[in-house]
Amino acid sequence: MQVVTGEEMREMDRYAMDDVGMKEELLMENAGREAAHALERKNTSAAGTKTVVLIGKGNNGGDGFVLARVLQEKGWNVDVLLLSNADAFQGAALYHKDLYERCGFTWGYWSEKESERIQKEYILIVDAMLGTGVKGGLREPFKEAADVLNEAEGTVAAVDIPSGVPSGEDPVPETAVQADFTITLQYPKISAYLQPASPFYGEIEVVDIGLPGAALRKEKEKKQLWTGQDTARTLNKRSVDAHKGDHGRGLLIGGSAAMPGAVRMASTACLYSGAGLLTAAFPSSAAAVPAGAPPEVMMLPLQEENGYFSPEIRADDLSAGAYDAVAAGPGMGRGKGAETLVKQLVEQAGGPLLFDADALYFLPEHIEALQQRRQPVILTPHPGEMARLAGVSVREVTQRRFSLSRETAARYNCCVVLKGPHTLVTMPDGTQTVNTTGNEALARGGTGDILTGMILGMLLQRQEIQPAVSNAVYLHGLAADFAVEHEFDSYAMASSDIISYLPPAFRSIISSL
Template sequence: MQVVTGEEMRLIDRCAIDELGMNEEILMENAGRAAAQEIERLYAPWGDRKAAVLIGKGNNGGDGFVIARTLLETGYDLDVWLLTDVDDFKGATRYHKDLYEQFGFTWSYWSVDNKTEIRESYDIIIDAMLGTGVSGELREPYNSVSLSLETTKADVVSIDVPSGVPSGEEAVPESAVKANTTITLQAPKCSAYLYPAKHYYGKLIVVDIGLPTKAMTSVLEERKQLWQEKDVRLTLPQRSPSSYKGSHGKGLLIGGSAAMPGAPTMAVSACIYSGAGLLTAAVPESILTSVSVTNPEVMLRPLPERSGQIASEIISTDFAFESYDAVAAGPGLGRHQGTKAVVKKLLSDVDAPLLLDADALYYLPELEQLIKERRAPLILTPHPGEMARMAGVSISEVNKHRFTISRNFAEQHGCYLVLKGPFTIVTTPNGTQFVNTTGNEALARGGTGDILTGMVLGQLLQKDDLSSAISNAVYLHGLTADLAVKDDFHSYSMASSDLIRFLPLAFRSIVSSL
């Protein structure tokens, strides 16, 4: 399912109308009816509920007229309030306003005198005031209506986007409508996967309004799509009964220090549980026992160390990288010259897919030339703070412009970039983006990133399409957290290592349906 900005959606609409010959009034009819049917489904049985539709000018208002007409024809108790002069309606919106009236239905103008009625008289309020074309703080009368909705006991259902919420990465005005549910048309908008905008959407429901695939594919230059369960099912490699350990990849994971032995330990466990056939963990000699006790299956490679950290002399170590199908480094390394030496060696010598995470990302701004010279796949998995350092911007900027910053970096550096956080974004070197749809606040704790590193490495070893392997690992990582808090844990009270025992359940939930 594609994710779009408001401008991209308008271009898709114009393509369908101007180039493919679809009728704008019919498209609006399809949109309004699809939204009305979803509202009926949400509130069935309707009973004695009373609803209001708030209509502004523009196409969103036209959708509102279709919704109101459809629900009234079904017999629901519903009032329509206009927030703009009737002469402001143009084109398809004007057509559906006239059709609404020809059916014998009436409307009223909203005024400040009605705000108490709007707030207190309805069980459901349908927000069809403003769509994706607005920016900045709401003007009157929309601002006053939005303020009234903040204290209503009614369920607020917004159409396409909550009024005032931008569709892209722009700032969310304080005056924007906060919906309980948003029914978005055809394709979800980027802001639904960004904070704080997500708080305004409430529950997000996407309805198909019949826009042709050709209109979508011919317009979209920046490919953004949700990565969902069906995508994992389609792309997760099936394992042959005749396979052997070498069939499922030979991996190398480098990390750890005396201060952080748990990071590589969790990464190794996650990698083993994510399909790895053979795994070698290269860690400082002082933590070999710590890693092996938890993971007896892993082969161990002691590394030279100084003061509990990998020593710079590692640069002369022969790893025989050519014998590995993928390599990962970062968990628990720490930030010191030994880490820099590790990263330089890996960027220069590894010809297989290379994953860098955590402290292995710290020195990348100093190693730009090695990144540019690298020809084999490079996968980077930063959280927003690490992304900010890599991109030379603030953490605030990263969180505001997650799509843009991650795409620009991946394209400029020719790498796969996994920008972690709520709705983790996987970006390929050509700028295609996949938005993850799993996970919860239980992942907001130290160690979960190390687990993701192990999972991505495990999936890379399956020798599948890289972007699918990475996106599948990210999806399953979030799914383990969803399963953990579903029955066994509360997001407050669990440890990162608890996630590992839910990995078999996460994989089984996908594989059993293949």
């Protein structure tokens, strides 16, 4: 499913009306009617409950008039309150206001008296005040109304987007409606997957308002949610007559005397993600790596200095060209040896190359070499690492996840996996996928190492890069979801506990093939 900004959604509406010939009144009828049906599904016994719909003068308000009419025709007890002057309605919104009135239904104006009733009397409060076209902070009376809704005892349902919340990467104003439930029209808006906007949506249901598929195909920036259906559709099937070489030969580089567990977790996750053969390269003094890694992992201890890779190491020591894919970074530190390895891998590694953790630190000095590589490179930064790669603040990374990821992927000629809630995978051509799994249990040290191993395992399956990486991210989050659902509390668990849930996560996808 595509993800869009408000501007992109309006351009699709324009195409449907001007180029295809759909009437705006029809699109608004579809939107309001589907939103009403969503409320019926959400509130199966609510036909007799007291409901109020708050309406502004724009298209969102027009949707609200349709919704109120449809619900009242089905016997719902619905009041409608306008926050704009009745004379201010225009176009399709005016048409549906007049239709609402001609059907015999009435409305009133927002007032202080009504605001008191909203806080106490209504079971369901529908926010159809402002849509995706609003910029900046809320003005009165919308600001007051948002404050009232945020303190109300009833359930707040927003149409398309909570009033005041931007549809794109603009900052969230001081006051915005905190919805319990948002009925998003046609396509989710990207702010639903950004912080701090995401929590304002509450639960999201997307409804189809009948836009032609040609409208979506006109969009230049392709952003889509990555779901279990996508993973099931793109996950490689394993042949019954395959041998270990068919599932790839991988090299994982990392670890140190201080951080041996990073390679151990990454190695295990890689094996559990389908790798045929895996070699772990680590400083020779990191003895805990061979002691704790799965017995299937082949070991390549390398020259070390003070517990970290020695600056004397050369890529030839690794025979990197003999592997189908290489990953580097977990636990390796930022010493001269790590810097040497990263430089040589960028210049000499022949297959897909993944950089994570400390390896990312050195990449801004190698942009030109990365741009010239013909084989894919995958970067897996968290927001702090992304800030260094992009040369911006962590705050800007958080606010501009979509646009900054596109800029960085193009600049480095890499696939960028920006980790965090709704991890974002961006290809050099700007194509983006938004992950739909995962929970707060992933916010702990070591989960990124597990993801590195999983991506390496997927790269070894000879898939296209985008589905390989997106599938690893999806299954990584799904394993965390299973762990919390079936056994652990997100407080009381370790990152390594997630690995034991990789088999059921894979099984849940494979069983649906």
